[in-house]
Amino acid sequence: xxxxLLRDEENQYEFAVFTPENFGSLNQAPIIVFLHxxxxxxxDPGLPLKGNAHVFENLQLPAAVIFPQCxxxxxxxxxxxxxxxxxxxxxxxxxxxxxxxxxxLAGYSMGGSSNLWIAxxxxxxxRAIICIxxxxxxxGEEPPPHLPxxxxxxxxxxxxxxxxxxxIAKNVASxxxxxxxxxxxxxxxxxxxxxxxxxxxxxxxxxxLTEYEGLDHETLxxxxxxxxxxxxxxxxx
Numbered sequence: 001x002x003x004x005l006l007r008d009e010e011n012q013y014e015f016a017v018f019t020p021e022n023f024g025s026l027n028q029a030p031i032i033v034f035l036h037x038x039x040x041x042x043x044d045p046g047l048p049l050k051g052n053a054h055v056f057e058n059l060q061l062p063a064a065v066i067f068p069q070c071x072x073x074x075x076x077x078x079x080x081x082x083x084x085x086x087x088x089x090x091x092x093x094x095x096x097x098x099x100x101x102x103x104x105l106a107g108y109s110m111g112g113s114s115n116l117w118i119a120x121x122x123x124x125x126x127r128a129i130i131c132i133x134x135x136x137x138x139x140g141e142e143p144p145p146h147l148p149x150x151x152x153x154x155x156x157x158x159x160x161x162x163x164x165x166x167x168i169a170k171n172v173a174s175x176x177x178x179x180x181x182x183x184x185x186x187x188x189x190x191x192x193x194x195x196x197x198x199x200x201x202x203x204x205x206x207x208x209l210t211e212y213e214g215l216d217h218e219t220l221x222x223x224x225x226x227x228x229x230x231x232x233x234x235x236x237x
């Protein structure tokens with residue numbers, strides 16, 4: 001079976017994992033952490049596979065792709081959800097023998113935004129990032145529920161203040177990033193992604209931006225199927 005559930009016994013938590021048909025013959029298989037959008041939050045470990053399971057099954061990537069789930073009490077992978085994601089990595093290494101030294105991030109919408117957060121918090125941990133339709137503006141008047149106090153300053157600098165794209169760039173410039181987004185994305189305006197890309201380039205980073213002319217926010221599948229995307233990801237070994 002390409003998809004299975006692994007269990008974090010310590011925290012009584014299950015999460016989905018994809019492995020290719022030849023996984024047993026791979027030596028030191030890398031890990032891709034896929035972070036889902038806001039609509040897949042909850043307590044059903046199958047939900048993060050919505051809209052993408054067939055893509056990963058068709059691609060047969062030479063990696064373990066893990067799908068941590070953000071619960072409905074959080075708005076992204078910060079605080080306890082960040083810890084959950086990191087624990088899922090540990091469980092995958094322990095139970096499947098995947099390589100903790102070759103890790104990548106991919107994410108859509110809320111997950112794409114979370115990728116930027118995770119990369120800022122753990123700048124040396126992930127080798128490259130795929131961000132599909134990320135949003136970088138926090139829309140609430142109050143900070144996200146359960147955001148740890150020690151993370152408040154960083155969160156505000158990255159997602160609230162007027163120069164947030166500049167601050168994000170400073171925090172993630174050392175990590176290669178490929179952005180993919182529709183030009184008519186209303187929830188997560190592409191203008192902000194363009195600004196972030198420009199700020200990254202000012203820091204001598206080399207982000208890639210693929211724009212889908214006329215498409216709205218629903219770009220998960222087309223983004224994951226973009227030609228050359230995963231070869232580029234794995235090239236950062």
